Amino acid sequence: MNIYADFHHRIAAILETIVASGRLPAELDLNRFVVEPPRDPSHGDLAANAAMVYAKEAKASFSNPRQLASEIAFALAEDQDVASAEVAGPGFINILLKPEVFGRILRRALELGADFGKGAAKAAGKVNVEYVSANPTGPMHVGHGRGAVFGDALANLLEFSGADVTREYYINDAGAQVDVLARSAHLRYREALGEAIGDIPEGLYPGDYLKSVGATLAARFGDSLLERPETEWIEQARAAAIEGMMAMIRDDLAALDITHAIFFSERSLTRGEAGDQVAAAIAALRADGLVYEGRLPPPKGQPAEDWEDREQTLFRSTAFGDDVDRPLLKSDGGYTYFASDIAYHKTKIDRGFALLIDVWGADHGGYVSRMRAAVEALSHGRASLDVKLCQLVKLMRAGEPVKMSKRSGDFVTLREVVDEVGRDAVRFMMLFRKNDAPLEFDLAKVIEQSKDNPVFYVQYAHARARSVLRQAHVSIPEHRLTTAAFEEADLGLLVDPGELHLIKLVAQFPRVIEAAAGAHEPHRLAFYLHELASALHGHWTRGKDQPQLRFLNEEMPNLTIARLALVKVLAGVLSAGLGVLGVSAPDEMR
RNA sequence: GACUCCGUAGCUCAGUUGGAUAGAGCAGCCGCCUUCUAAGCGGCAGGUCGCAGGUUCGAAUCCUGCCGGGGUCGCCA
Incomplete structure (x- = not known):
């Protein structure tokens, strides 16, 4: 179906006969050359660089690449699908196909219908694509949207190419940020019960979107959480807040036609039925001699005032190409985010995924090598991690940048953009750029109905x-x-x-x-x-x-x-x- | 300071994992609507692929060093 792959096989077969004749070495790697459409259509339908790639190996029996090329071209000319095969330039083999070959492809495409272009299921194993994973502390912004669309399209693409794909969202519901969220929700709860709360204090989330969480708490618990110390209500407030935020996020994603098969809770790693999986992951690494107690050099560059030289529990990520070893425990004894993430990725490996793909914002770039190190260590090389970083989105309107400031509360949410320009425009524009290049997104242009769009x-x-x-x-x-x-x-x-x-x-x-x-x-x-x-x-x-x-x-x-x-x-x-x-x-x- | 991404036409960006004479859209100029949708198409002009070396048959692409810009830099997530 893929004529380029097809002809790669045919040329490989020709090379094998030359190998068999003893004029090329037996250990020749037949995957090194490529068959591709030539840039210049006058060069024919297919171009192969095999003769130049194997020039060194061919030196003994062929005086130059063109000579090897002409032998391959001569054999190709016998192929019933080939109209002509010629040597060009330093040793390209340019192939012109007979017209009926294209008729055959067209007919095949008709037969296959919507399956045309689909890949055969690969034996490579299950693929896990983790994307979005925005903190459940508020509505998603446009930057999240890029990662969301990218991850979703990548998952679609891998599926279409024949892979067995699972789409996953990691809920960061365990850190200090969600406690802040819980306190903010509790304030809204008091508000919902009729209390005048005035301005939202510094350090809490001010957004209106928490009002409905407050109302939910009021409906669910009445005033029973009112005159109690924080330790007695934070659990309930946190649960309701995360629930509310995740519902909102799922809703925003649904507007982009994005659904995840699995929402994986960070909290469940330490509080789930499986016990403390973070401890288990660290123990697994320790068993391989990859965890030790030691000191780190202070960070270079900006002087850190609160730097304290202390012995800590470290993962030997330098054994896998990272720059320094990374801490697993905080000074207060809790797990670092990295430790939880190690445990999380261990569950992916344990669940049988051979290829892990994480889609992150570019600001997490410094985190890539330690995570790759962790996956390599945990899976003993059987699973691989590819991290795709998405660069920032610059939101414009008719060429003018749209000001976004979280402080003033007037930042543009993903939902607002989707509602304004539509799902198709958002999705296509997010994908009409390499993921690691910054993206200019012009709200005026994407609804223009012209060839500019x-x-x-x-x-x-x-x-x-x-x-x-x-x-x-x-x-x-x-x-x-x-x-x-x-x-x-x-x-x-x-x-x-x-x-x-x-x-x-x-x-x-x-x-x-x-x-x-x-x-x-x-x-x-x-x-x-x-x-x-x-x-x-x-x-x-x-x-x-x-x-x-x-x-x-x-x-x-x-x-x-x-x-x-x-x-x-x-x-x-x-x-x-x-x-x-x-x-x-x-x-x-x- | 270290690591990382980026640097290609005036602007926004592709460049088929090292291929042949580096492409597209916008902006500029000139053309094409009686006929399947002109929401479109054709043409002209526009380049030291940041700079300098290196690797080889061959470099925008790989390596090294500079220049310029974004991001990150024990305990946040």
Whole structure:
């Protein structure tokens, strides 16, 4: 299905025969070369760099890479799918495929329908994608939204490529911040019972969103939590606050069509049925000799006034490439956040995940190497962790930055943005950028219905394709417009350069999915869809000047059916691709 | 000071994990609507890929050193 992977195999087979003839060494790594679409279309359909990659190994039997290339090209020319194979430049092998190969790909895409581009289930094992994991202390802001959309699209992408994916959210409900939240909620509780609370004191969360938590507490406990010391109500206040905040966060995520399969509570690590899992994780590391009591050098740079040189419990993360060993216990004896996180990641490993992906904000970048070290240590190398960092989002409106300040309380929440511009715009724009590059998000531009707005540009391409298919029903009998009829169409009639370009882009779809999934980079799919949309718009407009290029042509019914088959596949790829990104593919844009 | 991400057209950014003559959108200029949606398309112009070395058949991409910007830097999460 992926012709690039397919030809990689064929060329590898040719190399093997040369190995068998003794002119290349037996231990040749046949995965080192690539088969890819050449940048310049005049170079053919496929380009392989095998001869140059193996130039060193070939030195003994071939005087230069071109000689090896020409032997490979000669063998390839025998392939029934190859129109020509030529050596170019320093030793590229440029392959031109016979037209029927593309017809076959198109037919295959028709047969597979929505499954076209999907990968076969990989034996690599289960994948866990942890994303969002925003503290349950308030509404999500736009930065959280980027991580949320990125993680969700990545999970979709991995699933589409054949992986077994679990989406997970880690609730940070154990630290001092949630105690502050609980106190803030208790204040709102008193307010709900009719007390005048005045201004919210410094150090507590001022947001109105805690009012409903206060009301819940009042309804649930009446005034029974009123005249009591904090130790007697904080438990209840905390539970209600976290519950309320998580409900709000889930609601905000739902507005973006994001749902997690598992919400994992940090508190459950020490208070759950499994006992103290943090202690267990530390014990496991200690058993491997990776935990010790020792001292750390003071941090360089900014002088820390409260620095105190003391002996502490440390994880030997330097054994796995970290810069310094990391503390597991705080001075008050409690676990550090890192210790809890170690235990959390241990549960992921114990639950059988082979690949862990964490999506974090860029401000946590300094945390990556210690976490990777922990995963490597805990899993004894059987599981790997990839941390994807999402850079900041700069919110703009018509080119002017939108001021966001938490202090004045007028910061823009994710929900406000989604409500203003819509789920599709938020999702696509968040994905139309590499995750580790800062993102400018212009509220005015993303609702603009023009080619300046990539969301509409791609959706419009899909709508146009669907429009042609709708239009076809006016003049063409129903029985000729079935998928079966399309599969039987003479696709060899599609010879216009514009059509061929579109078909070749379609042929790249499985490769794009594979590459984007392998690199954990959903933005590659977004850019591919934009390119495909552009090719479709271009071909469409050419039909304005040259009516014979239009998809519908009443004088040539067989050609029309072949073209409609192409349009159907185009709509399918656009729809599937947008689906992976979590963006809708409307049938019309009116 | 250490670590990390970034630096590509005037602006916002891609660049297929090292490939051939570095691309797209905006902004600027010039064109294309009787006909499947002009919410679109075509063309022109625009570059020392931050700088300097190195690695090799080949570097925007990998390594080293500088310059500039963001982030982080025992006990917060």
